[in-house]
Amino acid sequence: QQANEQFFPLLVYRTGAYAPNGTPWANGKQDYVKYINATGGINGVKIAWEECETGYATDKGVECYERLKGKKSSLIDPQATGITFALTDKAPVDKIPLITLGYGLAASQDGGVFKWNFPLMGSYWTAADALIQHLGKKEGGLDKLKGKKIALVYHDSPFGKEPIPLLQKRAQMHGFELVLLPVTAPGVEQKATWLQVRQQRPDYTLLWGWGVMNSTALKEAVATGYPREKLFGVWWSGAEPDVKDVGANAKGYSALALNPHGTDSALIKDILKKVHDAGNGAGPRDEVGSVLYMRGLLIQMFATEAVRTAQAKFGAGKVMTGEQVRWGLENLNIDDKRIGELGLAGLIRPLKTTCTDHMGSTAVRLHTWDGSQWKMQADWYEADKAVIDPMVKEAADRYATEKQIKRRDPSDCNA
Amino acid sequence: MMMDDMAAAAEAPAVGGRRIGDVILDLQNISLRFGGVKALTDISFNVREHEIRSIIGPNGAGKSSMLNVINGVYYPQEGRILFRGEERKKMEPHMAATQGIARTFQNIALFKGMSVLDNIMTGRNLKMKCNLLQMALYWGAVQKEEIAHRGKVEEIIDFLEIQSVRKTPVGQLPYGLQKRVELGRALAAEPSLLLLDEPMAGMNVEEKQDMCRFILDVNDQFGTTIVLIEHDMGVVMDISDRVVVLDYGKKIGDGAPDEVRNNEEVIRAYLGTSH
Amino acid sequence: MLYRENGQFKTSYAADQQIFPILQDRVAIGVLLAIAFVVVPMFGSDYLFRAILIPFLILALAALGLNILVGYCGQISLGTGAFMAVGAYAAYNFLVRIDGMPLIAAMLLGGLCATVIGVLFGIPSLRIKGLYLAVATLAAQFFTDWAFLRIGWFTNNSTSGSVSVAGLNVFGLPIESAVAKYLFCLAVVCVFALGAKNLVRSAIGRQWMAIRDMDVAAAVIGIRPMYAKLTAFAVSSFIVGVAGVLWAFVHLGAWEPAAFSIDRSFQLLFMVIIGGLGSIMGAFFGAAFIIVLPILLDQVPQWFGIPLSTATTSHLVHMIFGALIVFFLIVEPHGLARLWSIGKQKLRLWPFPH
Amino acid sequence: MGFFLETLFGGLMAGMLYSLIALGFVLIYKASGVFNFAQGAMVLFAALAMARFAEWIPKWLGFDSLILANVLAFAAAMALMVVLAWVIERLCLSRLVNQEGITLLMATLGISYFLDGLGQTMFGNDIYSINVGMPKDPAMILESTFEGGLLLSKEDLVAAIIAAALVALLALFFQKTATGRALRAVADDHQAAQSIGIPLNRIWVIVWSVAGFAALVAGIIWGSKLGVQFSLSLVALKALPVVILGGLTSVPGAILGGLIIGVGEKLSEIYLGPFFGGGIEIWFAYVLALAFLLVRPQGLFGEKIIDRV
């Protein structure tokens, strides 16, 4: 790592129980960094990076964070909810922003309280909201959900519990019944849960799992004869590792697709050419374009975009500090034009962050497993601000009182 | 047999200048069974204050079980136990200790992970009064108490001549020394009744002589009553005041050593011809 | 300087009953403390404190508490994580629900709550022994895991079930910087280590060990098994509870029940075994071995500039770590503390072989 | 009623699968007094070997037959487990003769770490599948008796039958035979066993191989159910209350314990769970085991704990 390089710590888990999911994710992150370097860096600033294995364990993650922090980390993607919780306190002190794309605390969307957290593209609340909207649409209107029964099969941890408040609120609004079915981590044994599904016969079942819990849930759904068409997963339950081993049996199962996948985009073609063909690929070539790989890629793309944005303000071609990158993250404006330049035309929605909105976009689609691959659906959903915003505000305020922090002054936004 | 018993009691011999006192422990019609095994059948005998009372008998006769009954490890199905005149109801082993009954075991039951010193110190446990918090601070009272008891324990260590191994973990000691430490631990409780289960097994004559001396000294100096199980007839005959003989869980003899030695039934069942 | 006991005659039992009867040991421990309290804070880096020393100290404290139960009293526990969690969540509730609750008081109260739960789950130990007892402590583990996730009151109704604390201070001094946190943990650990050492070298410690080595015999010489076992559970869970508070408040700051999962319980048990059952020092050795060693191993390839992928490094670390555990056990089955004391014994004889 | 039966059935099936893993623990404990912490790692290792060999062997040898691939992979994986047993005995156990149980437990932890690393290095850490032709679809039975019929997972049924057969086999092999006696002797006292000529090293290789075999079968069944991935090693945790409840030394105990825990878990989750907010099956299993132990401290079929002075 030289003085004129931007340092990205890469917290990853390539071993242990979550390795099948963590590996493509980590490879995507790494490939994007390599790709940027291969194309001349960010305005000439090359990116230095170092991986640190967390094994999905919080204390290991903290250790990694502390280790890499010393190397002038300018932003970090903890890649696990537990680690995010532990780092949320440390980030403001160390002045290192956290990107938690599609995970972390839902309330951290509120930049007024969570100055250093950036749950870009969505939180568990927006995810749950999109799913309910989708179900409403299937039924022909949200009001048609009245009297329906929707079950949530969730990982019994903060990750799995996050969507509950939103679902409860929606249940109240539309009059459907919400059945909560917790699954004890890691989720290798779900017989009781699925017997309950069978007993209760919910009209729809939402799956909020991670790792082995997902494939096990699908297998149990098969074993108890629950139609996969009525099963909808969050975006952490909708990647290849989750269905790979279930194969054709999972056909019909849909999940949120936070990001596009496939190898058709200009970006992927370029990466294959500049990184993989040069023999620099982090993982196997055929993994490129898979769901979680793409998610890693996007995370790193936003990270570099943040640096680029910051450079526009603080000096192009310079190495940005954590604070400067934070500013960049807060002032991202990835419009359609920029998306085109990034080689993702038509594949993601524009994203614009502000001082108060650290999420930037809540647009999401669903994809459905056709027995051999994920097929993207056409409709985009956006979280209903009227539902989400008050909840976010309330939760953030609560956090602020608990932590004895004051809401940011609007003047702070322009700093 | 009851006659034997009464005769022996009536005599209440005063051996070697020691005054043998009243009955301290009275066992009446004790029967103990383990499933089908009858370990003890209707056994009665008593122990007098200050005396050395031996129990002998062939292997598996029920001697150790008898000691276990006395200090509450086993609870007999039938019979009465009177200690100092009071009948004892069902009791936990640790209560025997509070009443002043200490013992050693046939299969050494020392605390293997602890040093000799600590092992003997546990014997004084009942006499220590400080509470947890004081101990955590280890100030004043605790330290004084520890030192006072340590003094007592060192006396025992000197008495048993095991100074050199004080800090050795007992697990590493040779068998004979372990037996000695066990005696030390029992002595540390300053018992009024001391039960010894084959304290001299695995010792050579010289060491047995030492051990006898220890036992006699304890008996002399502290007036401790002793119940002794031993297979070495020389020892038993030489140092005990009265001897009970068990065979297959039944009592077949009771009386002064000489009496027992000449009892036909005892000779047949246990001693064989040579003694 | 030769390491000899010769010539140091102890003239009183008090002198002989000191924690470190040998002069050289006393000097060494003094120097060590001076380094820990003065030198390390001057030169240590943030990384050293936050990633290595603080977790090391806190888990060493927990291991120390566990060692009282497992090492001294012989009651196997796989519920250490639970008792830590009880300490942490209880202290959290005291802190948020009672205004102006001082940190130290919250910490001790947390410890006390852990004590209550510890004693409760220790009651089966009066009947169940050995590995079978693990069931009782595992029940504690899974029950508390579940309770803290499911019962909103414990987490002050936080939606996700994760909680956090802020603005810690002791007597007005903020515990925010790495050094302050380190010194605070160090002080707590020293106090508790001393207290624990005092306990194990006085009557109660001997009762525990007696129960551990042979409970029937212990009962026969007048030790009440119930009292001994339950005090061991109480003292152990108190210390473990305090360690839990430190882990949550000082090390993590924000946590979810998973921070005290069964893995933590196993980890602590392993520390105690590899460090040395029935040894206060062993807890520190064990914690160092289990926490610090993998971190070091992880960084070795980098120091030597060996280009290994993250996954390969991690697998190798696993294998080497596993092999080292076996290796050290073969060298000394009674743990690192015993290895240490044998080393000292040899040093005492040195330069003569025996 | 129908649903109750389904739950009961589900519990029995799950319990049978737990038994399968519990069996590995029991075998090793019975034969050496070691609580084998590495059992989970062994299950994973065996399953990985099986899955990967089934993938590689046809490639190496250039044939294309699922059955043959599975058979060869099974043989190869079993051979690997035997080698493993041998290595463990050589490098670890033989040097820890006569040490306390807790030390040996710790050593097995070391082995477990080692195996985790080795398995992932050799075989990779992605998800692999084992396809031994387990039926995945559910079957409906007794549709005339119960409304909607009774749902029966064929996969579970096959697994349960295999588990039961394996257990019966092992129980037969270890009970009453001279080897069985020798194993129990070793567990009681390593040194005394040596002194009368029982070859510890051979015994241990045999036992660890058999435990390896049990791990392989468990790995295949669980692996074909869950997919072969690291999480497989975590199912060992589920077997913990089972072994303890059944008695650490009893093969039949492992079965009965498994069934009790399996059924208890499912019934409690479904009928009591809603009152507690769900997710209670995990601790309920332990409370259940605890309740049994308070009555029988040595487990249902375990050997009586001897404390005698």
Add this chain to the structure above:
Amino acid sequence: MNPANLLLDVNGIEVIYNHVALVLKGVSLQVPEGRIVAILGGNGAGKTTTLRAISNLLKGERGEVTKGRIELEGERIEALSPSELVRRGVVQVMEGRHCFAHLTIEENLLAGAYTRKDKGEIAANLDKVYAYFPRLKTRRTSQAAYTSGGEQQMCAIGRALMSSPRMVLLDEPSMGLAPQIVEEVFEIVKDLNVKEKVSFLLAEQNTMVALRYSDFGYIVENGRIVMEGEARDLASNEDVKEFYLGLSGEGRKSFRDVKHYRRRKRWLS
């Protein structure tokens, strides 16, 4: 002694426990074929350690032979496993009984026959042991842990005999046995020695009986052999008489009258 029929030859062995405690400081002894040899000595002299060194059971105690040679019929045996030694006919009866607690008496005995494959032989051995120790027969179905100390001792001896040994290392066989059983045990030893040519090396505290039944004796003190000789000669040695047999000039002294001060042993100067 005639080296031609030397069965066991221990030559200058040193044993260290835990890498620090030097316990045997050069012990040499021989057991000729078909003889009974006794090792005598006080507590902690090193008798058990010597036997463990021969039978290779030291490892489990974290002890090791650091010097010297141990030969069985001229072949070094330090590297052989204990079970291999049993296969070659050398079996040890361990001090402190060490019965398999959870096994019944009969299972204990049968476990002792592990190295024998011949069913008939095993049955015959079992009958023999039961004939030697009728007490065991009555207790055959009890778990060893629940038998009396003496019964366990018989079980341990019987168990060793089940392997049809050529040489038995007996560690304190008389411990905890009633006097007439002690005599019986030694009669058994003699019997096996005479009838089946089994050699014995016994460590024993009961010097009187031991010297009566053995051919040759060694006296160990402090990890060294301090005296050796024909059993008869030892029995008449003044020192041995005083320290090991409890006999002084005028016959056996009463245990009640032993003096508090005793003469130091000559060899401990």
